[in-house]
Amino acid sequence: MAYVDSEVGRLRTVLLHRPGPELARLTPRNNDALLFDGIPWVARAQEEHDAFAEALRSRDVEVLTLDALLEEALQEPAAREEAITAAVSGPHLGDSLRRCVRAHLEGLHPHDLTVALVAGLLSEEVHGGTGLVARLLEPHDFVVPPLPNLLFTRDSSVWLRDRVAVTRLAMPARARETTLTRVVYTYHPRFAGAQHVYEPTDEPLEGGDVLVLGSGVVAVGTGERTAPAGVERLALRLLGEGLATCVLAVPVAQRRATMHLDTVCTMVDRDAVVMYPGVAHSLEAYAITAGDEPGQLRVDGPRPFLDAAADAMGLDRLRVIDTGLHPVVAEREQWDDGNNTLAIAPRLCVAYERNTETNARLEKAGIEVVSIAGSELGSGRGGPRCMSCPVEREPLGPASGGGASPDME
Numbered sequence: 050m051a052y053v054d055s056e057v058g059r060l061r062t063v064l065l066h067r068p069g070p071e072l073a074r075l076t077p078r079n080n081d082a083l084l085f086d087g088i089p090w091v092a093r094a095q096e097e098h099d100a101f102a103e104a105l106r107s108r109d110v111e112v113l114t115l116d117a118l119l120e121e122a123l124q125e126p127a128a129r130e131e132a133i134t135a136a137v138s139g140p141h142l143g144d145s146l147r148r149c150v151r152a153h154l155e156g157l158h159p160h161d162l163t164v165a166l167v168a169g170l171l172s173e174e175v176h177g178g179t180g181l182v183a184r185l186l187e188p189h190d191f192v193v194p195p196l197p198n199l200l201f202t203r204d205s206s207v208w209l210r211d212r213v214a215v216t217r218l219a220m221p222a223r224a225r226e227t228t229l230t231r232v233v234y235t236y237h238p239r240f241a242g243a244q245h246v247y248e249p250t251d252e253p254l255e256g257g258d259v260l261v262l263g264s265g266v267v268a269v270g271t272g273e274r275t276a277p278a279g280v281e282r283l284a285l286r287l288l289g290e291g292l293a294t295c296v297l298a299v300p301v302a303q304r305r306a307t308m309h310l311d312t313v314c315t316m317v318d319r320d321a322v323v324m325y326p327g328v329a330h331s332l333e334a335y336a337i338t339a340g341d342e343p344g345q346l347r348v349d350g351p352r353p354f355l356d357a358a359a360d361a362m363g364l365d366r367l368r369v370i371d372t373g374l375h376p377v378v379a380e381r382e383q384w385d386d387g388n389n390t391l392a393i394a395p396r397l398c399v400a401y402e403r404n405t406e407t408n409a410r411l412e413k414a415g416i417e418v419v420s421i422a423g424s425e426l427g428s429g430r431g432g433p434r435c436m437s438c439p440v441e442r443e444p445l446g447p448a449s450g451g452g453a454s455p456d457m458e
């Protein structure tokens with residue numbers, strides 16, 4: 050069963066992607082375009098990711114992995130056709146080479162096809178024929194670009210109650226990711242019948258910008274990655290289908306360090322966020338609610354985000370736990386994803402171990418921190434929340450007496 054109606058309800062099922070050979074495609078010449086700030090040591094990144102997955106499994110979270118689901122979905126001819134067509138659709142190929150790459154992919158068993166779709170293909174790995182494009186390519190040029198950011202499963206799909214939003218990723222290096230998540234949610238038997246509330250043909254929208262603050266209250270960052278038109282489209286669908294009563298549009302400055310709303314703010318309890326102090330009190334929100342006529346939206350604001358969020362959630366106020374204390378520490382720890390925690394339950398979250406001050410502040414505020422290593426994983430600029438797509442969370446029941454220990458049941 051798939052159901053997500055909060056950021057902190059007890060996590061039952063999560064979708065991860067264990068990074069693989071696609072990370073080995075990164076070089077100093079392509080890492081900027083592929084949205085990595087360095088060249089990760091692949092084996093160590095895998096060890097770190099395995100420890101992340103184990104931290105979740107050992108707390109009774111079912112961990113689904115994207116490549117395993119994709120391989121199973123690719124047993125279906127229509128799934129293969131959809132994924133292959135997307136992989137060869139780039140304008141760089143030309144008709145002759147496109148035919149050769151398509152033939153190569155069509156000949157692969159689902160396992161090898163999964164690897165090729167994720168890690169991409171170099172010119173030297175395909176019989177490219179004798180056409181002009183094949184002749185002019187260097188052996189190490191990509192004919193199918195790799196998807197090293199697939200690791201950040203948060204961005205390529207979002208579950209909102211029992212519907213899935215398959216997003217449209219704004220950056221060219223990531224655009225093909227959602228052709229794979231779409232294939233999984235359309236063709237894998239586990240998700241048979243799942244209704245899609247958003248599709249990659251809609252306006253740009255990334256899951257890192259979507260925070261389910263509480264039942265029926267969804268905040269959506271807008272800036273570099275999620276277009277205002279993407280927020281509007283999602284709001285129309287959520288409000289129109291009764292999946293939300295209020296959507297908050299939150300403009301986020303378009304900078305590398307703050308590319309998504311979840312790089313500056315994540316929830317750690319039903320009424321608490323860990324937030325970068327550099328923006329905590331300047332972030333604003335427009336409240337979007339249903340208009341008078343069907344299909345119309347009412348837009349109010351802007352107001353301070355923290356006030357608008359508390360109001361929409363029916364709280365007096367949201368508790369804010371700052372990233373770091375000194376502004377320099379806060380800036381460093383925000384860059385290293387100190388604000389990018391993944392809640393397993395109210396007052397229990399996964400965080401990178403390196404953000405020692407932020408983690409100490411979380412513990413002091415009664416939030417138990419499961420710390421994981423992220424020295425290599427972090428080079429893609431994403432933390433535990435970015436690396437996870439919750440598929441099922443238990444609905445939040447009444448608070449269990451306000452004690453400091455996490456609500457695990």
Ligand SMILES: NC(=O)NCCC[C@H](N)C(=O)O
Pocket residue numbers: 083084085198201203204223256257258308309311312429430431432434435
């Ligand atoms: N939600 C997130 O903040 N995801 C991290 C995405 C990092 C990736 N390298 C990107 O630039 O899209």
